[in-house]
Each structure stands twice: as structure tokens, then as C-alpha cells.
Amino acid sequence: MSNPTGQPDLFSKFDDVIALREGLLASGVEDPFSLVMERVISPTVAMCNGRETILLGTYNYMGMTFDPDVVAAGKYALDNFGSGTTGSRVLNGTYSGHKDVEAALREFYAMDHAMVFSTGYQANLGVISTIAGKGDYIVLDIDSHASIWDGCKLGDAEVVPFKHNDIEAMEKRLKRIPEGAGKLVILEGVYSMLGDVAPLKEMVRIAKENGAMVLVDEAHSMGFIGENGRGVVEDQGIIDDVDFIIGTFSKSVGTVGGFCVSNHPKFEILRLVCRPYVFTASLPPSVVATAATSIRKLMHAGNKRAHLWENSRTLHGGLKALGFQLGTDEPQSAIISVIMPDLERGAGMWEALLKEGLYVNLARPPATPANMTLLRCSLCAEHSAEQVQTIISMFERAGKTAGIL
Numbered sequence: 001m002s003n004p005t006g007q008p009d010l011f012s013k014f015d016d017v018i019a020l021r022e023g024l025l026a027s028g029v030e031d032p033f034s035l036v037m038e039r040v041i042s043p044t045v046a047m048c049n050g051r052e053t054i055l056l057g058t059y060n061y062m063g064m065t066f067d068p069d070v071v072a073a074g075k076y077a078l079d080n081f082g083s084g085t086t087g088s089r090v091l092n093g094t095y096s097g098h099k100d101v102e103a104a105l106r107e108f109y110a111m112d113h114a115m116v117f118s119t120g121y122q123a124n125l126g127v128i129s130t131i132a133g134k135g136d137y138i139v140l141d142i143d144s145h146a147s148i149w150d151g152c153k154l155g156d157a158e159v160v161p162f163k164h165n166d167i168e169a170m171e172k173r174l175k176r177i178p179e180g181a182g183k184l185v186i187l188e189g190v191y192s193m194l195g196d197v198a199p200l201k202e203m204v205r206i207a208k209e210n211g212a213m214v215l216v217d218e219a220h221s222m223g224f225i226g227e228n229g230r231g232v233v234e235d236q237g238i239i240d241d242v243d244f245i246i247g248t249f250s251k252s253v254g255t256v257g258g259f260c261v262s263n264h265p266k267f268e269i270l271r272l273v274c275r276p277y278v279f280t281a282s283l284p285p286s287v288v289a290t291a292a293t294s295i296r297k298l299m300h301a302g303n304k305r306a307h308l309w310e311n312s313r314t315l316h317g318g319l320k321a322l323g324f325q326l327g328t329d330e331p332q333s334a335i336i337s338v339i340m341p342d343l344e345r346g347a348g349m350w351e352a353l354l355k356e357g358l359y360v361n362l363a364r365p366p367a368t369p370a371n372m373t374l375l376r377c378s379l380c381a382e383h384s385a386e387q388v389q390t391i392i393s394m395f396e397r398a399g400k401t402a403g404i405l
């Protein structure tokens, strides 16, 4: 396809996606990727299309977004430090709040260093591309998050993917790397599409035996998994063996931002050499204030963690009993994925749930593994036991309406 000047249209590469989207909307289903939250009532309820809707598709795992201390900290910072920093962390963009949230992260993880980025996406982009460059090797799970893949691309290292959660495949790839080359293994604690946990203990042991540094993205486990909410690395007893933990404020912490924590003695140099840290404005004061308050509260959130596990077990058991096909045999995290036969029926089921008053994520390739269409349910520690029962009933009715059950 060309534009009126006869030049190639740079948008022609999107024609397949445009056709897929138009085909879906032509079937009469509501656009699953344009839903508007008209008003947010609590961490678990919002108004969508004028209807009160239970939220089961947010990353608000620990329900901190309306915590009164968190909200008060944000308001105080807004009043006393203004709406934004208008500058990079290495120039005018480091306020006392940025130092404080980094201190909160060091306390939370009991680690020596913490560096905050404007998003989790940028934390992966920045750390990976800066530490693994030309001539180095990155060995990573094929189902890694887009921000990990993009970090690899930006850094120009040799990228060697292995089959999802396959320990042997990872070891084979590591052993083939030329002697003397720098090696980085990248893993995630919880994989967000199916909600499955990685066998990190074994993988980290093998990575270390083969002389690799290890980076673990704990975006979907922070706050929830592990005795102190430090993630799968804590739960599997290997937090001291990993070199870098990447995380985000956009999930359990309940705001926006990303970070890396580490005990590496030279870690602080990243503040001067990591381009996605240097060449962007720092987070607004209100955001870092809410994050610091939330992180410190998450250190003492054992009861919330226990309730969230209860919710996860109840929903998993309830959906399985109804006959839905789920992403994992047992509940492994706060994410429960329901596998749909195809995109059309997945979108139909998504819409039927919305009409019931339930919002879940519709996930499809390329975000999903093995070309799957998923209805991704993310539980919150603020979902009551009654809400979880209501959700199961909604799935039953919607499943029948959409012809899935």
C-alpha cells in the first residue's frame, strides 16, 4: 500500500492487526481494549458503562490504591513539593522523596542499593541494556515480558532464549556460551500470562555454577509472595543468590514507577551510565511519596497476604469445578488465567462478564504464550470472600451465555 505521494505507507505493516480488530468489532462485540473506568470507587469496584463493576483485571494485588496513609502521603507531597520535578534524577529531579522511596526499597528487600526508574518497563530497559552489551550473552525465558526483550535489543548483547521454565534447556544454552564471555540470566518470579511460578531455586543454582549473573523480575510477586512479600526469590530461599531484582510500583505498590535493588558493590555507577535513568524526567513527588508509604506498609501486611492466598485458592477451585480450563493446575499466584478456545469466543465471554458487572483482562497474542486467548483474572487482597463467590457465579452465567460452558 502507498500514500498519495506514491511512497510506501509505513503503516502498512499494521494491516493484519487492523483487519483483526475490524473483524472482531464487526461481530458486534464491545471493544475489549477501550474500556473506560468512569469512576473508581475502591480497589475492587469501579463504574464502567454506567454500571458498578467488580475489578478482577487490575494489578492492584495488595489493594493499596485507596489506603488512607498512602493517599495522605501523596496529598502532602503534592501540596509541599508541587506536581512534578521537570527534570532528570541526575540534574534537578532528585527530591528528598526520591531518596526516601529508595531507602524504603532497601529496607523492604534488606539490600544495599536501590535505584528508582519512572516505570518498571524502563527499569528493565535500563538495567538490562546497560549491564549486558555487545559481546555479552543474555540467556532468558522465551515467555519474558516485552520490557525484558526490549532491554536486550537496546543493549546489543547476544540473546539466547530457552523454553519456558525449562531448567535443562537453560543449562544447555549456558554451557554453549564461549569461555570468557559475560553472561546474564534473566528470569521472572511469576509469569503474568498464566500466573505460573518459575523454579528459581534450581535455575539460579545452575546459572551461578555456570558463572552467570542473575536478574529476576518480581513484578507480579512483590508484596504478596514470600514471608515478607519480597517475592519468589524469598519464598524459595535464594534472595541472597540473585544479583538484581527488578520490580514495579504499578502493581502491589499501587502507583507507578519501577526499580532495581542489588548488593553489587559497583551498582551506584548505573546512575551515571544508564540512559533510561538519565535521559528522562523523574517521578512526581506525590508518586514517590505514595510508593514509599505503600512499600513500608507492605512490609507488615502478613494478614493481607494470607487473605489474598485464600482468594486465589477459592477462585481457582471455583472456576475449575465449573469446568473452565485454567492456566495452572493449582493456584500459584494472584493471577488465575482462564483459557478460551479462540479470540472471538474469548471476546464474547469477556463481554458477557462485563454485562454481569465483572471486568477481567482479555489477553491475546503476541502478549500470550502459544497463541492462546486468555481471560486473565488478577485477585486483590481487598476482594472480600463474598465478592469472590459473586465472581464465580458471574463466570458460570457468562460461560453459559457465551457458549463456553
Ligand SMILES: Cc1ncc(COP(=O)(O)O)c(C=O)c1O
Pocket: 119, 120, 121, 122, 124, 145, 147, 188, 192, 217, 219, 220, 248, 249, 250, 256, 257, 258
Ligand atoms: C514482568 C513485568 N515486568 C515489568 C513490567 C512493567 O511494569 P510497569 O507497568 O511499571 O512499566 C510488567 C508490566 O506489566 C511486567 O509484567
